[in-house]
Amino acid sequence: MSHTFTLDGKTIPFEPGETILQAAGRAGVYIPHLCYHPEFKPHGSCKLCTVKINGRQTASCTMRAMVGMVVESETEEINAERRALTQMLFVEGNHFCPSCEKSGNCQLQATAYHLGMMSPHYDHFYPNRPVDASHPDVLLDFNRCILCSLCVRASRDVDGKNVFALSGRGIKTHLIVNAKSGRLADTDFTLGDKAAQVCPVGVILKKRQGFAVPIGERTYDKAPIGETLAEGK
Amino acid sequence: MSDKKKLKVATTSLAGCFGCHMSFLDIDERLFTLLEHIEFDRSPLTDIKTVTPGTDIGIIEGGLCNAENVHVLREFRANCNILIAIGACAINGGLPAQRNHLPLTTILEEVYHTSPGLANGRIPNDPELPLPLNQVHPIHEVVKVDYFIPGCPPSGDAIWKVLTDLLAGREPELGHGLMHYD
Numbered sequence: 001m002s003h004t005f006t007l008d009g010k011t012i013p014f015e016p017g018e019t020i021l022q023a024a025g026r027a028g029v030y031i032p033h034l035c036y037h038p039e040f041k042p043h044g045s046c047k048l049c050t051v052k053i054n055g056r057q058t059a060s061c062t063m064r065a066m067v068g069m070v071v072e073s074e075t076e077e078i079n080a081e082r083r084a085l086t087q088m089l090f091v092e093g094n095h096f097c098p099s100c101e102k103s104g105n106c107q108l109q110a111t112a113y114h115l116g117m118m119s120p121h122y123d124h125f126y127p128n129r130p131v132d133a134s135h136p137d138v139l140l141d142f143n144r145c146i147l148c149s150l151c152v153r154a155s156r157d158v159d160g161k162n163v164f165a166l167s168g169r170g171i172k173t174h175l176i177v178n179a180k181s182g183r184l185a186d187t188d189f190t191l192g193d194k195a196a197q198v199c200p201v202g203v204i205l206k207k208r209q210g211f212a213v214p215i216g217e218r219t220y221d222k223a224p225i226g227e228t229l230a231e232g233k
Numbered sequence: 234m235s236d237k238k239k240l241k242v243a244t245t246s247l248a249g250c251f252g253c254h255m256s257f258l259d260i261d262e263r264l265f266t267l268l269e270h271i272e273f274d275r276s277p278l279t280d281i282k283t284v285t286p287g288t289d290i291g292i293i294e295g296g297l298c299n300a301e302n303v304h305v306l307r308e309f310r311a312n313c314n315i316l317i318a319i320g321a322c323a324i325n326g327g328l329p330a331q332r333n334h335l336p337l338t339t340i341l342e343e344v345y346h347t348s349p350g351l352a353n354g355r356i357p358n359d360p361e362l363p364l365p366l367n368q369v370h371p372i373h374e375v376v377k378v379d380y381f382i383p384g385c386p387p388s389g390d391a392i393w394k395v396l397t398d399l400l401a402g403r404e405p406e407l408g409h410g411l412m413h414y415d
Contacts, residue, residue, distance in 0.1 A: 096331070097414035098321055098385035104415070113412045118381040119324050123374050126326075128334035215415070224409045 005069035007051075012065075020060035020071060021049050030226040031073050032082055032111050034089075034200055035148035036061040040157065043149050046089075048082050048111065083115040091122045092171075094129065094143035095201075101210035102202030104218025108146055109201075110225035132177065134185035137207055144202045145175045151204060155195035163189045175203070240289040240400070243274040243313060247302040248329045248369060249295025251277070252386040253320040257292075259389030267393075270400050284312040290399065291316045293378075296326045297370045301363035310376040315399065318378045319392070321385040321414065323371060330369040337367050380405055384413045 004011050007024055014023035019042065024031050035046040044062040051060045052072040060071070072078065089095075089108060097103045132140040147166060152175075155163040163184070167176045179186040189195070196204055215221065219228060246254060254277060260267065274288045275281045284291065291313030297303050310316055321327040332340055345356045372378055382395050391411040398405040 090325070096321070096325070096327065098327070099331075100415075109414055112414070113409070116406075116412075118383060118407075119318065119373055119378070120371070121373070124325065124330075124371065126330065126333040126368060 003065075003067060005065050005067065005071060007071045008074050012071075014065040018065050020051065020053075020063050020065050020069070023065045024060070024073075025229075029073075030229055031060055032114060032225075033061060034107055034111060034146060035150065037150055037153075037198060040150065040153045040198075043153070046146070046148060047085055050078060050081065052078060079115055083112075083117050084121075086112050086115055086117055087119075087121045089146050090117075090120045091124045092127070093145060094126065100144065100202045101205055102144070102199075104213070104215060104221050106202060106220075107200035107225065107229075108144075110220040110228075113220070114225050129174075132182075132184050134183040135189065135207075136185070137191045138184060138189065138196060139205045139207055140177070140184055141203055141205065142175060146201055147173055147175065148200060150198040150200065151175075151195045154198045155189075155193065158194040161188055161193065161195075163187045163193070163195060237270075239270060239272045241274045241285060241287070242271045242276070242290045242292065243284045243288045243309060244276040244278070244292040245294065245305055245309065246277065247293060247295035247305060247323070247372070248298035249320060249322045249327075251294070253294040253323075253384075253392075254278075256384075256386035256389055257319075257392050260393045261389065263393055267396065271396075284308055286312045288313045289315060290396075292319050293317065293323050293372055294319050296322045296329055297366060297372060297375060298329050299363040299365045303366075303375060304363075306372055306376055315379045316376065317380045317382060317395070318372050319382045320387060321383065324373070324381055324383055325371050326369045327385065330371075333368045337365060341365075382407075385415050387411075387413065 003016060004013050007029055010029065012023050012027045021031055021033060021036060031049050031051065033046065033049040035043045036049060042061040044059045047059055049060045050057050053063065053069055097109055103109060129142040131142065149166055152164045152166060155161050162178055165176050165178055166173055168174050176182060177184050177187060191206060244254065273279045275284045291309040293306060293309060293316065297306065318324050322329060341356045345351060345354045380395065382391055384391060388411065391407055394407060394411055395405040
């Protein structure tokens with residue numbers, strides 16, 4: 001019996017043990033996601049990759065593919081929920097794209113474009129989150145953090161440094177730096193760390209290179225995220 | 234089309250920089266085509282001061298930073314059938330909202346009083362001046378907004394696309410290339 005399931009009517013092959021998101025990515029089918037990264041263990045927290053399997057909703061980054069599953073992803077219902085989640089991420093932080101160096105290369109922004117997010121819809125929180133500019137090479141702008149935990153996972157599992165952590169619970173969850181002072185300068189974090197490369201939004205920024213790529217030539221100016229990320233890159 | 238009644242369009246800039254209006258003018262010679270189908274009511278382009286009841290489309294640039302902005306926004310909502318938020322500031326507060334994490338008193342003190350070169354400066358308190366709001370807010374937090382054109386500013390092409398979609402009775406859609414938050 002062949003290992004396949006259907007995704008929006010399309011037959012998708014999978015290796016036993018693979019998740020739905022992994023198999024879809026290999027087949028070139030994009031499922032929106034923010035906290036998933038192919039090189040890391042899934043976190044399953046952003047819920048953008050939610051799909052409907054045999055009529056029930058679940059995160060496709062943590063759900064193993066099984067023979068004969070009927071998976072729905074690009075439906076009006078699911079995309080409306082994905083859009084609502086994205087809008088909540090926008091109003092909970094301070095996401096001002098015109099002044100953000102990551103604009104045009106930002107997965108949150110590109111995903112919002114993909115989902116046709118025309119407005120944030122909800123009331124803004126406008127939280128007060130001071131930036132950390134203490135490190136000589138890297139700026140931390142917590143205003144844009146979406147709590148995907150990719151930097152936490154990269155620093156802990158790849159760099160072996162454990163520089164970042166998520167602290168607090170529920171709506172008070174926030175990213176912290178594991179140093180007595182709480183400042184990035186007081187850690188052994190360097191630009192060469194994997195954790196410096198994985199931020200999908202504009203929190204971890206290399207200093208002195210902002211806006212180096214002109215508008216029109218940035219990653220998601222050239223192609224929408226659905227075409228750029230379909231391979232799971 | 235010529236014997237059809239022209240649609241009335243009103244525009245204003247609240248806590249904005251008029252950049253979105255400049256971008257509107259960037260539709261260039263297409264303005265002539267547009268003017269075959271619409272006429273301007275209250276707008277910086279006409280200098281008409283109040284919105285005529287029954288105006289078809291209201292276009293709002295900028296967010297809400299003071300009481301007068303709220304008053305004008307409510308006048309637009311009360312008199313326009315369709316309200317469009319144009320640009321980052323109308324949609325999420327934009328640049329003026331960068332003050333939102335600072336107490337208003339601190340800002341006024343620094344701008345009018347404690348900054349160097351402002352010896353004995355006083356915080357303006359003329360009854361003619363609209364009172365600032367504690368925080369800057371996007372317009373959808375105060376009134377129902379029907380359509381949004383994001384961008385800082387949105388390109389002339391994006392504005393043209395939305396207006397022509399509406400004139401043709403289609404649901405406006407921007408798509409890749411025209412959809413920008415920056």
